[in-house]
Amino acid sequence: MEAILETKKLSHIYSAGTPFERAALLDVDFTAYQGEYLGIIGHTGSGKSTLIQHLNGLLKPTSGQVLFQGTDIWRDAKTTRETRFQVGLVFQYPEYQLFEETIYKDIAFGPKNMGLSEDEVDRRVREAARFVGLKEEQLEKSPFELSGGQKRRVAIAGVIAMEPKVLILDEPTAGLDPVGVESILGNIRDYHEAHNATIILVSHSMEDVARTVDRLVVVNDGTLPYQGTPSEVFQHGQELEAMGLGVPQMTRVFNRLKGMGFDIGSSVFTIEQAKKAILDTLSTGGGT
Amino acid sequence: MALKDITLGQYFPGTSLIHKLDPRTKILAVVLYIVALFLAKSFVTYLIMFGVLAVAVAVSKVPMRSLVRGMKPVVFILVFTAVINVFYTPGDHVLVKVWVLTVTMEGVWNAFFMVVRILMLISCTFLLTYTTSPILLTDGMEALMNPLKAIHVPVHELSMMMSIALRFIPTLIEETDKIMSAQRARGADFDGGNLIQRAKALIPLLVPLFISAFRRADELAVAMECRCYHGGEGRTRMRQLQYKTGDVVVLVAMLVIAVAVGILGFRGY
Numbered sequence: 001m002e003a004i005l006e007t008k009k010l011s012h013i014y015s016a017g018t019p020f021e022r023a024a025l026l027d028v029d030f031t032a033y034q035g036e037y038l039g040i041i042g043h044t045g046s047g048k049s050t051l052i053q054h055l056n057g058l059l060k061p062t063s064g065q066v067l068f069q070g071t072d073i074w075r076d077a078k079t080t081r082e083t084r085f086q087v088g089l090v091f092q093y094p095e096y097q098l099f100e101e102t103i104y105k106d107i108a109f110g111p112k113n114m115g116l117s118e119d120e121v122d123r124r125v126r127e128a129a130r131f132v133g134l135k136e137e138q139l140e141k142s143p144f145e146l147s148g149g150q151k152r153r154v155a156i157a158g159v160i161a162m163e164p165k166v167l168i169l170d171e172p173t174a175g176l177d178p179v180g181v182e183s184i185l186g187n188i189r190d191y192h193e194a195h196n197a198t199i200i201l202v203s204h205s206m207e208d209v210a211r212t213v214d215r216l217v218v219v220n221d222g223t224l225p226y227q228g229t230p231s232e233v234f235q236h237g238q239e240l241e242a243m244g245l246g247v248p249q250m251t252r253v254f255n256r257l258k259g260m261g262f263d264i265g266s267s268v269f270t271i272e273q274a275k276k277a278i279l280d281t282l283s284t285g286g287g288t
Numbered sequence: 289m290a291l292k293d294i295t296l297g298q299y300f301p302g303t304s305l306i307h308k309l310d311p312r313t314k315i316l317a318v319v320l321y322i323v324a325l326f327l328a329k330s331f332v333t334y335l336i337m338f339g340v341l342a343v344a345v346a347v348s349k350v351p352m353r354s355l356v357r358g359m360k361p362v363v364f365i366l367v368f369t370a371v372i373n374v375f376y377t378p379g380d381h382v383l384v385k386v387w388v389l390t391v392t393m394e395g396v397w398n399a400f401f402m403v404v405r406i407l408m409l410i411s412c413t414f415l416l417t418y419t420t421s422p423i424l425l426t427d428g429m430e431a432l433m434n435p436l437k438a439i440h441v442p443v444h445e446l447s448m449m450m451s452i453a454l455r456f457i458p459t460l461i462e463e464t465d466k467i468m469s470a471q472r473a474r475g476a477d478f479d480g481g482n483l484i485q486r487a488k489a490l491i492p493l494l495v496p497l498f499i500s501a502f503r504r505a506d507e508l509a510v511a512m513e514c515r516c517y518h519g520g521e522g523r524t525r526m527r528q529l530q531y532k533t534g535d536v537v538v539l540v541a542m543l544v545i546a547v548a549v550g551i552l553g554f555r556g557y
């Protein structure tokens with residue numbers, strides 16, 4: 001697999017030189033591969049947001065490097081700005097960044113800053129709106145008339161409209177109801193498949209992450225202790241729990257079952273998967 | 289550099305003797321210090337003022353570099369003051385004469401004293417805000433202004449507004465930082481272009497900022513009403529301010545110094 005985004009010995013210290021100095025990242029070597037769906041998990045204050053803000057040059061490393069397609073993104077001002085368009089970042093609670101009179105104009109803000117032609121901007125706005133499930137007739141409305149969940153869709157569309165190669169989302173489902181969570185995760189998957197884009201999803205919900213991502217990176221106190229497929233990472237159940245993370249409930253049940261000697265599948269994160277695994281095991285007559 | 293790193297008037301928690309003084313004492317001492325600073329005339333008095341400040345800074349344990357960092361925003365004013373004083377003080381001891389500009393010995397000294405005076409003025413007010421939490425500071429102000437209630441100044445309301453404002457400054461700075469980052473991620477450019485472009489670039493920042501400020505104000509008002517806040521009438525306090533021996537010592541000392549500096553300054557020292 002080809003790396004698209006990499007950090008090399010990346011460290012970040014907030015408010016260096018004041019009594020409030022705090023190291024948020026320490027010598028982090030992080031890699032995201034071309035076209036993968038990557039999850040980042042970690043408890044509150046572990047450094048997730050700090051890490052991803054380095055990936056598109058919003059924060060400057062205290063030390064270390066950030067490489068996008070092999071080039072240091074801080075090489076010159078032009079590279080940094082280009083990177084911001086190629087690596088789209090949707091912030092935590094993005095609904096508070098809306099400012100335009102109409103939804104259309106707000107989504108068009110990013111593409112316009114890229115200097116695209118009118119037609120291209122128009123195409124991208126409409127396509128992005130479709131991805132997040134906004135209707136044509138809503139585009140001329142004021143974004144401030146929408147509900148919180150709808151505002152968030154507009155904000156996500158605003159980043160998708162830049163058609164970034166890498167789309168990073170910081171807790172896009174925080175504070176939404178289960179239906180809202182499903183539909184936003186679905187929108188993101190659609191974008192992933194339609195553009196073969198790399199997705200980096202930040203979350204502290206193990207359940208959400210486990211069933212959507214190909215690979216998982218765990219952040220704890222500014223370091224990355226574990227990486228791998230969800231089932232690999234969940235092998236470290238106890239360590240994760242000590243970090244205040246814990247594995248999905250179903251995975252825990254199945255780990256226990258295995259510990260009790262049942263021959264049963266281990267990459268189980270959701271109730272559906274659990275049902276299937278149990279039925280499979282029963283039909284083949286596994287167990288003791 | 290993040291906006292958050294601006295330390296202007298920020299409180300540094302600590303347990304030094306100065307931190308522990310009553311806020312009223314500190315406010316009065318700073319007022320006395322500033323008055324004395326304007327009565328100081330020459331070396332002797334400036335040296336006394338500097339000594340007082342140095343002792344206070346040393347006792348407070350506020351790191352020197354934080355004080356220096358706070359000075360950055362006023363560098364322009366300092367340079368401006370110095371230049372004006374150097375060139376526009378009339379005097380007999382002419383040092384250099386270039387075209388219409390004359391630099392006199394008096395001018396140089398004037399500029400020097402002026403700059404030192406401003407630096408000490410800022411340092412002592414910073415020392416006050418560095419060592420006093422915003423809540424205590426407004427409590428102290430309210431207590432000191434209490435006599436004004438007799439002439440119907442809404443002292444309590446004013447101090448409540450001030451504490452709310454102080455409380456929300458860091459929040460607003462943090463929010464500004466966040467919105468700026470979010471818009472930068474969409475390609476907004478806050479530092480390039482001419483004046484008009486720069487002003488326009490602020491719209492994506494200011495609109496969300498105002499909306500969230502109003503939302504916060506609304507939420508706060510509701511929260512206060514839910515707890516039956518109805519102004520200063522008959523309100524009691526959780527923290528009672530109380531003068532201790534240390535406060536009396538500091539106030540008397542400061543008063544003596546101010547009077548001494550006043551007399552010395554009057555005599556031209």
Ligand SMILES: Nc1ncnc2c1ncn2[C@@H]1O[C@H](COP(=O)(O)OP(=O)(O)OP(=O)(O)O)[C@@H](O)[C@H]1O
Pocket residue numbers: 014015022023024042043044045046047048049050051092204290292
């Ligand atoms: N602007 C800032 N100034 C100073 N310290 C900060 C700043 N932003 C974050 N920190 C500190 O850095 C650490 C990492 O913060 P970060 O926002 O990256 O955490 P996070 O993993 O995203 O948490 P959450 O899940 O709550 O979003 C925290 O301890 C936080 O207090």
Ligand SMILES: [Mg+2]
Pocket residue numbers: 048049050092170
């Ligand atoms: Mg975060």
